[in-house]
Amino acid sequence: MRTNSKQTTPLASEYKVQEEQPLLPFLLQAVPKSRNAVKGILSRGQVSVNGEPTTKHDRVLKAGDRVEIMTNQAAKNDSELTGLSIMYEDDSIIVIDKEAGLLSMAAKDKKETTAFSELSTYVKKANRSNRVYIVHRLDRETSGVMLFAKTEEVKKLLQDNWEESVQERGYVALVEGKVRAETGEIVSWLRETRTFKVYSNPTDNGGQKAITRYKRLQASAQFSLLELSLETGRKNQIRVHMEEIGHPVVGDKKYGATTNPIKRLGLHAVKLIIIHPITKEQHTFISDAPSAFYNKSK
Template identity: 85%
Template sequence: MRDNSKPTTPQAAVYKVVQEQQLLPFLLQSISKSRNAVKSILSRGQVSVNGKPTTRHDQIVNVGDKVEIMTNQAAKSDSELTGLSIMYEDDAIIVIDKEAGLLSMAAKDKKEMTAFSELSTYIRKANRSSRVFIVHRLDRETSGVMLFAKTEEVKKLLQDNWEESVQERGYIALVEGKVRNETGEIISWLKETRTFKVYSNPTDNGGQKAITRYKLLQSSAQFSLLELRLETGRKNQIRVHMEEMGHPVVGDKKYGATTNPIKRLGLHAVKLTIIHPITKEQHTFISDPPTSFYKKSK
């Protein structure tokens, strides 16, 4: 609950707490933005409680506390971004929540809008010489958490020490059919053909070893919802492994799917836990999966 009073200054909005609760739920009630957008505002340090800046989602706010939300230039620029929202930003990295349908980086058509081009425009508004560097990619139709570097040195630090830097990569997948086992692991070797399709082999064929672990969250007669954890990060790894299981990702015609009730690929990068390349602190970024994934697997 909140009151509707706002300050006369256009630089901030102030809300008074009338019921004890955690900060994130309070903000969700107070401002008309998505959950991920509110998390982004918190992560950027735009929120203060009784004059003290905070980035803690779980901070308790008490009756009478004043919560101030700054509307700075970064927030304005973020609202103008298309197909993505910024979850976290500092001098070294930018973490985004990418929507399905947005390319990570241009391939053939250099004029096509991509996550890379959107972020490049965004940071150049503050400094024309600023650049962003792509650290890893998500397929066009995969949504969720994605990491960029702000310098070439940081990009190299992350990529050269990928296994140490990335503590966990979690995905949610809506797949075809009823998965019987509650948990499982797929290990195979992946190779890409000249037609850019990745295929899987159960024994070492000179390809890249790929390991995917899954946990069944819920299922219906037609679809299953899986929580997936990558031990390796190979191109199309999840999509290939789901096809190999006999449960292709919904909407993934390239890798065996025959249905698409959600009108998109049923794959979402829900979690990324990293060791910050500069501060060495652990950060976890979580993007809520689309509700359609849950509805179709009930």
């Protein structure tokens, strides 16, 4: 538990540890930011313990330890971002936690704020020639983990080797009604109409094959909370498949929902596991689902 803090220099804040605990919970108390923003501070090497830089969130702190958090330009820029926070960044990729309501990239209105425009501005603050590249998209109303490339070469590496690069994409969905089966798999073929709505067919109709697996986490009479994994990543896949089994995603009027108690779409990209396109190391990114998802399905 933190009991005091002081500004040691214009570039750092120092905190004294009063009792033994892991580093991440300590930082969550010390820094007025979201869990994923704090993880970003750690991953960028801004945290030191007794003068030794560390990126290990599970490092055990002892009473009397001195924790220092450096504030650099990246941290300043991150705090100025709208609708997203940076979970991880290196010379090749940026991983963000996107809020619901933020477009991945511009559609008709080129002036609208998007994840792409926010990150473009962010990287250009370091160097005007810097760019970011969309690797995959999340629907406007879907929140959670999203991956961007920092070079065209990395974008191509990721997209051309998507099935090998992406080890797992996990979602959590709040859906209408009580899902009876504890687990299930949905396989169908998806086609998009001219009105931009995707339809599902149980047999091959020339569309794209889509496979969604789900596990029931908890359920009430009105709502269920599902953990979902995608073997394929088709447009609106989860939303279409949830409608197909009679349990549309909460707030998804386009695909059959009639309720919206959480005032947003009940879909969150909770996990992304990738093989780094350059280092070939495995990285796991976790974004906690909103508490409202759990509260409504109790």
